[in-house]
Amino acid sequence: xxxxxxxxxxxxxxxxxxxxxxxxxxxxxxxxxxxxxxxxxxxxxxxxxxxxxxxxxxxxxxxxxxxxxxxxxxxxxxxxxxxxxxxxxx
Numbered sequence: 001x002x003x004x005x006x007x008x009x010x011x012x013x014x015x016x017x018x019x020x021x022x023x024x025x026x027x028x029x030x031x032x033x034x035x036x037x038x039x040x041x042x043x044x045x046x047x048x049x050x051x052x053x054x055x056x057x058x059x060x061x062x063x064x065x066x067x068x069x070x071x072x073x074x075x076x077x078x079x080x081x082x083x084x085x086x087x088x089x090x
Contacts, residue, residue, distance in 0.1 A: 003032040007067060011038055014049050021055055025074045030058065037068045046070055051077050 004020050006013040013035045025031050035042060043060065050057045050072050059071040 001030045001032065004034065006033060006035045010036055011042065013042075014046070017046070018049065018053055021050075021053070021072060021074060025072075027074055029074050031072045031074070033070050033072060034063060035068055035070075037062070037066055043068055051080070 002024060006016055009016055017033055021031060035046065037043065047057050047060060050070070054076055056073045056075050056077045057070060058073050061069055063069045
């Protein structure tokens with residue numbers, strides 16, 4: 001398990017996060033990534049970026065008042081299940 005502090009990058013941490021996951025994390029290893037919350041849009045975007053890049057988001061939580069932590073495992077994520085609106089009502 002490795003920990004990376006990307007708070008210094010402010011809103012522009014996605015490229016560096018993926019670079020670290022690609023090059024610094026072994027298959028099936030876990031990374032803890034710390035970044036600044038900003039306007040909260042980074043939380044969902046970081047989850048989307050992790051999934052779209054083929055990694056598994058294990059956890060996402062508020063670290064303190066201004067920082068957020070995600071835990072990412074270098075394994076393929078499970079497929080997302082999309083439920084249609086009509087199926088929800090049944």
